[in-house]
Amino acid sequence: MRLTCPLCGDRDRREFYYYGAEDYLHRPVEGAPVADWDNYLHLRDNPAGVTKDLWYHEAGCSQWLLVTRNTVTHEISAVELVAERKA
Amino acid sequence: MRYSGLKVITEGLLGNKGWTPAWRDPAPKAEYDVVIIGGGGHGLSTAYYLAKNHGITNVAVLEKGYLGSGNIGRNTTIVRANYFLPGNSEFYSHSMKLWEGLEADLNYNVMHSQRGLINLFHSDGQRDAFVRRGNAMINQGDDAILLDRDGVREHLPYLDFDNTRFPIYGGLLHPRGGSARHDAVAWGYARGADKRGVDLIQNCEVTGIDIDGGVVRGVQTTRGAIRAKKVGIVVAGRSSQVAAMAGMRLPIESHVLQAFVTEGLKPVINHVISFGMGHFYISQSDKGGLVFGGDLDFYASYAARGNLPMVEHVMEAGMTLMPMIGRAKVLRSWGGIMDMSPDGSPIIDKTHVDGLFIDCGWNYGGFKAVPASGWCMAHLMATGESHEVAAKFRLDRFATGHLLDEEGTGSQHNLH
Numbered sequence: 001m002r003l004t005c006p007l008c009g010d011r012d013r014r015e016f017y018y019y020g021a022e023d024y025l026h027r028p029v030e031g032a033p034v035a036d037w038d039n040y041l042h043l044r045d046n047p048a049g050v051t052k053d054l055w056y057h058e059a060g061c062s063q064w065l066l067v068t069r070n071t072v073t074h075e076i077s078a079v080e081l082v083a084e085r086k087a
Numbered sequence: 088m089r090y091s092g093l094k095v096i097t098e099g100l101l102g103n104k105g106w107t108p109a110w111r112d113p114a115p116k117a118e119y120d121v122v123i124i125g126g127g128g129h130g131l132s133t134a135y136y137l138a139k140n141h142g143i144t145n146v147a148v149l150e151k152g153y154l155g156s157g158n159i160g161r162n163t164t165i166v167r168a169n170y171f172l173p174g175n176s177e178f179y180s181h182s183m184k185l186w187e188g189l190e191a192d193l194n195y196n197v198m199h200s201q202r203g204l205i206n207l208f209h210s211d212g213q214r215d216a217f218v219r220r221g222n223a224m225i226n227q228g229d230d231a232i233l234l235d236r237d238g239v240r241e242h243l244p245y246l247d248f249d250n251t252r253f254p255i256y257g258g259l260l261h262p263r264g265g266s267a268r269h270d271a272v273a274w275g276y277a278r279g280a281d282k283r284g285v286d287l288i289q290n291c292e293v294t295g296i297d298i299d300g301g302v303v304r305g306v307q308t309t310r311g312a313i314r315a316k317k318v319g320i321v322v323a324g325r326s327s328q329v330a331a332m333a334g335m336r337l338p339i340e341s342h343v344l345q346a347f348v349t350e351g352l353k354p355v356i357n358h359v360i361s362f363g364m365g366h367f368y369i370s371q372s373d374k375g376g377l378v379f380g381g382d383l384d385f386y387a388s389y390a391a392r393g394n395l396p397m398v399e400h401v402m403e404a405g406m407t408l409m410p411m412i413g414r415a416k417v418l419r420s421w422g423g424i425m426d427m428s429p430d431g432s433p434i435i436d437k438t439h440v441d442g443l444f445i446d447c448g449w450n451y452g453g454f455k456a457v458p459a460s461g462w463c464m465a466h467l468m469a470t471g472e473s474h475e476v477a478a479k480f481r482l483d484r485f486a487t488g489h490l491l492d493e494e495g496t497g498s499q500h501n502l503h
C-alpha cells in the first residue's frame with residue numbers, strides 16, 4: 001500500500017502512522033456529555049467499503065492526513081491535509 | 088456415531104464404508120427459539136452449550152459461508168490462561184478448564200496439546216512486569232514459572248542468546264499453555280450441537296434483523312425470513328455490519344492480522360514461544376509446519392490479506408530470535424479480520440433490543456476463548472443474566488469507564 005502525500009508525493013505505507021477513523025477530528029467541547037466522548041473515542045461506523053481515516057506522515061513532512069480509502073480493496077481515492085481542511 | 092480407537096480400526100478393516108457425515112445439512116425452519124448469527128468458533132460453542140447446559144435445542148446457527156470459514160480456521164491456535172486483570176483472568180481460567188475436558192466432552196480429537204508457552208523478556212522492566220503477571224496467574228489458580236536465562240536455554244537452546252541488541256533475560260513459562268487444531272474445534276462443536284438437535288445452516292447470510300416495539304422478532308436472510316424469540320450476534324470481524332442492522336454503532340474497528348506457515352519440518356520447536364521485542368510468536372504444528380505471526384497491519388481493513396511491511400517485520404523478528412529457521416520455506420500466508428475493541432477485551436452482553444444479544448470484540452485472542460465464550464453467551468441467552476466469569480464484558484463499559492485494558496495502551500482500537 002502506498003499513500004500520495006499532498007506535500008511529499010507517492011510514499012511507502014511504512015512512512016505513515018495510522019491513528020484511526022475520521023471521528024478523531026470531531027473532538028467534543030469541554031463539558032460535553034459522556035455520550036459524546038464515547039462516540040469520539042470508542043464507537044465507530046467501521047464500514048466494509050469506503051472510509052475516511054487519519055494518518056500521520058511520520059517519516060516525511062509530519063503532517064496529519066485525511067485519507068479516503070476502501071477497507072475491502074485497499075484502494076486510496078483521496079489524501080488531504082488536515083491542516084487545510086475547511087472546518 | 089461415537090468415535091473411538093476401536094471404531095477407527097474396525098472401519099479400517101471394513102474399507103471405511105461405515106462413516107457418516109458429522110452433521111446434517113438441514114433447510115431453515117420458519118421459526119426457532121434461538122437464532123445464532125455466525126458459524127465460527129464462538130457461534131458454534133454458544134449453540135452447543137445452549138443445548139447441553141440449558142436444554143435449549145430448537146436453535147439454528149446461520150453461517151454466510153461454510154462452517155469454519157472465518158477466523159476460527161485462520162488463527163495460530165494458541166491456547167493460554169495468562170491474563171492479568173480481574174474480569175479477564177477468571178474468564179480465561181474458566182476457558183482453560185473447559186479446554187482440558189473438551190475432547191472427552193465432545194468425543195472429538197481437537198489435538199489440544201499443553202506443550203507449554205514461554206513469553207520471553209529482554210529487560211529488567213519487562214521481567215518485573217512478567218513477575219507481576221505470573222503472580223496474578225498463580226493467584227487465579229493457574230500455573231506460571233519464572234525462568235532465568237539458563238532456564239530458558241534448557242528449554243529453547245536454539246535461540247540466539249548472543250544477540251546484544253535484544254538480550255534474552257528470561258521467560259515466563261505457562262506449562263498448561265499450548266495449542267489445538269483450530270478447525271477441529273469448529274467441527275467438534277458443530278457435530279456436538281447438531282447431535283443435540285441444533286440446525287447448522289450454511290450459505291445463509293443474515294441481511295436484516297427484525298425488531299418490533301423494541302423486541303427482536305427474527306432475521307432476514309439470503310434463504311428467507313426466519314422468526315426467532317432470541318437472536319445472538321456472534322460474527323467477529325463483521326460485528327459492526329450486523330449490529331448496524333439493529334441500529335447499533337459498536338466500539339469496534341476491524342483490522343487485518345496475518346499469519347504464516349512453512350513447509351513441514353521434523354520436530355524442532357516443542358513449545359509456543361513469543362518474542363518480547365518486536366512482535367513475533369511461533370509454534371510447530373503436528374504436521375511439522377512452523378506456524379508464526381506478529382502484529383496487526385495496523386489500519387482498518389476487511390481484506391483477508393495483508394501488506395508486505397508486516398510480512399517483512401515478522402520475518403525480521405523471527406530471524407533475530409531464532410536464526411535457525413532462516414532456511415525454512417514459507418508455504419502460505421493469510422489474513423483474518425479482527426474485531427478490535429478500544430480496551431482489547433471482549434463484549435458478551437444484552438443490547439438495547441429485547442432478546443438481542445452480542446458476543447464480539449475478541450481482538451486477536453478469541454481462539455482460546457471459544458469454550459468459555461460459548462459457555463457464557465449461552466448462559467446469558469438462556470437465563471438473561473451474565474455468567475459470573477464474564478460479568479465485566481459489558482457493552483457500555485466504555486461509556487461508564489469500566490475498561491479492561493490488559494496492556495494499558497489506551498483507547499485506540501489497533502493498539503491492543
Ligand SMILES: Cc1cc2nc3c(=O)[nH]c(=O)nc-3n(C[C@H](O)[C@H](O)[C@H](O)COP(=O)(O)OP(=O)(O)OC[C@H]3O[C@@H](n4cnc5c(N)ncnc54)[C@H](O)[C@@H]3O)c2cc1C
Nearest residue numbers: 125127128129151157158159162163165293423453454455
Ligand atoms: C492470523 C490470526 C491469528 C490468530 N491467532 C490466535 C491465537 O493464537 N490465539 C487465539 O486465542 N486467537 C487467535 N486469533 C483470534 C481468533 O481466531 C478469533 O478471535 C476468533 O476465531 C473469533 O471468533 P469466531 O471463531 O467466532 O470468528 P469467525 O470464525 O470469524 O466466525 C464469525 C462467522 O460469522 C460469519 N458471518 C459474518 N457475517 C455474517 C452474516 N451477516 N450472516 C451470517 N454469518 C455471518 C462469518 O462468515 C464467520 O464464519 C487469531 C486470528 C487470526 C486472524
Ligand SMILES: [Zn+2]
Nearest residue numbers: 005008060061
Ligand atoms: Zn508528507
